[in-house]
Amino acid sequence: MWRRRPQPPRDPAFDGEALGHLAAIHDTALRLCGDPAEAQDLTHDTYVRALNAAERFEPGTSLKTWLLTILHNLFRTRLRDRGRHPEAVLDEESVDVPAPPADEESWHAVTSAQLSSAIELLPQKLREAVVLRDLQGLSYKEIAQVLNLPVGTVMSRLYRGREALKALLVPLLHGEDAPAEKREVK
């Protein structure tokens, strides 16, 4: 006979705190998939799952990290469902980023639009690490939890991602238009 599983009482502040991370979750979803409609779906599904499983959240840990973990898992599941193997899509090894020729002062001129364009052009694996650390402020350990990776791999991807981001920003800073099409960073 079907029986409803008893649920422990939820922290009344949970919903409010979870909603406080909505902008971060939506922004990360948008940068993960690059499509506004799909980003909305991902964000919605993330909150559906989180609110339904709120009793599994461990108080004292980062709710933002927990939500981002759910988001990332949903995203990978969607890739699998579409027949795209996550590891193949998120191939990092083909990326070889040369050191960017920019002096430290020039970075001050980067605009929000330029940053978004450059991040969008990053390979997926590197983009995840950069977004989670430099945009969402997660620690290396939290990024490792979200991506289910060793911390050492997170460090490696973050280093490479930042170098790639610099390389993508340099032409934008020199007045060149953002590439019309997404290109691989070599």
Next chain:
Amino acid sequence: MTVSCDSVRTWLSAWIDGERTPLSSEDFERHLAECSDCAKSARELRGFLRTVSSAYVPAPVPGALEASIRKLAWRRSFSQRAAPLIAAGAVAAAIALVVFTALRPAPVQAASLADASAWAHEGLAGGVLPLDVEAGNADELSRWLTERVGFRVVLPKLEDSTLVFNGGRLVQLEGGSAAVVSFQRNGEQVSLGIAPRHVAGGPANAPQTELFRNMKFTTSTLRGLHVISWSEGELSYALVSRVPATGRASCAVCHGVNSGLKSVEDFHGMR
């Protein structure tokens, strides 16, 4: 002794990000004070990270998405807040059911139609036994009962203004089902049990019998109620009330004016 440039470059990002590294902060600070190349790398990285941080503007959350998620959270929150009330309601309902069950007359599989009809009458009149169907119309009630008891129930029209249908209830006898029809006559509660003759049995409580036009009428007292029992054709009947079980008053329950049945005046006139 200062650490090597390779070692500092390897862990520089982690140190600037505030992560733990194999090198101490003193190691970094001492090396950067002495090595201009590494110090330049550190300044560039800090500048780059400050720029990324300041240039980052989260994409605006679509209003419909935010509304949808807030609604979702509200629903979840409401259902959780309401859960104790729902549980309390369920407990109250369970208690009410237990009390109701305890107070109502014990369900019977009576040995006779007279016993079952008396039991049902007591419960119906006391308000602790509900009707299975409420109907003020003879045809409607006849149809409802016929569909459920396995024999044809034909009720008198009872167009007498002193007679009012309440409805009906099914009861179980040892050999099958019986229908109990509930009336009021001049405000007095009356119940008529109907069952196939072969399952009706007979009242065990000191019955008195009377023959009238080749029909045997049995009168008895059960639970303080007057019961008249008789059979006609394939069916048996038990009429239960506090009305005296003798004389024309008892017959008039069904055989009233415009009942469609033979007039009670005819019975007594023929006697």
